[in-house]
Amino acid sequence: MPRPRQRLPVFSSPNLIRQVSPVEKTDKKFMFLLCVLVVGIVGLSVVVFIAANLVGDQDYGKSEAQIALAKERLAPIGQVNVAGAAVAADNLVSVQAAPRSGVEVYNSICMACHDAGIAGAPKRGDKAAWAARLSQGKEVLYQHALNGKGAMPAKGGNPALSDAEVKAAVDYLIK
Incomplete structure (x- = not known):
């Protein structure tokens, strides 16, 4: 009687051995380079952010003279007249232009x-x-x-x- 052939497990079958195709190698290489690029951009962004905070952390315009000038520029030009309040008539200027020919x-x-x-x-x-x-x-x-x-x-x-x-x-x- 012939000897029974021993069965090999499925994963060790010669038909199931996976071969890596050149396209898969290219895809893996692309993904690796893409990840390196993204990590590099994020790292560069962090470095630029830190440098900007270190350089731009100066106090500009905090002197008393500059604050006074800013308040003067931002002061209102006129005031609101409320019903019943006296209108300052001395500030009114009447301008009559000469009639044109x-x-x-x-x-x-x-x-x-x-x-x-x-x-x-x-x-x-x-x-x-x-x-x-x-x-x-x-x-x-x-x-x-x-x-x-x-x-x-x-x-x-x-x-x-x-x-x-x-x-x-x-x-x-x-x-």
């Missing part, structure tokens, strides 16, 4: 449209274009300039102009 008003506002004839605006010096408008009367022209007409806003878009300044600009425009 018709030429100044025209050159600062009106010329933007009336020199180019934008949106049908009659050009300065165009007697034919102004003749039809002047036939309605100067007061109608003044009212159109003060209150606006068509694309032209009231007072040419500058509500700070006085009525006299607008009328002076109209007089200059129709010359």
Whole structure:
């Protein structure tokens, strides 16, 4: 009778011996280098953090003169007036600007449209274009300039102009 063959354990079977492929070697090498790189970056970050704390640990701006200057710069400019509190009238300054001439008003506002004839605006010096408008009367022209007409806003878009300044600009425009 033949002798029974002895069975080998599974892990020692020649078919199950694991061979390491070149791809696995490359993957292991990559993972090792990646770990070294991450540890190196973390280590460098710790060193930079410590160095920054050592160098930047100085007291700047702590002198009394610098603190006083900072308080002066940060002081409020004005104060809040509450209902019932007296308002300091002596601090108020009334500024009245001298009225501008018709030429100044025209050159600062009106010329933007009336020199180019934008949106049908009659050009300065165009007697034919102004003749039809002047036939309605100067007061109608003044009212159109003060209150606006068509694309032209009231007072040419500058509500700070006085009525006299607008009328002076109209007089200059129709010359």
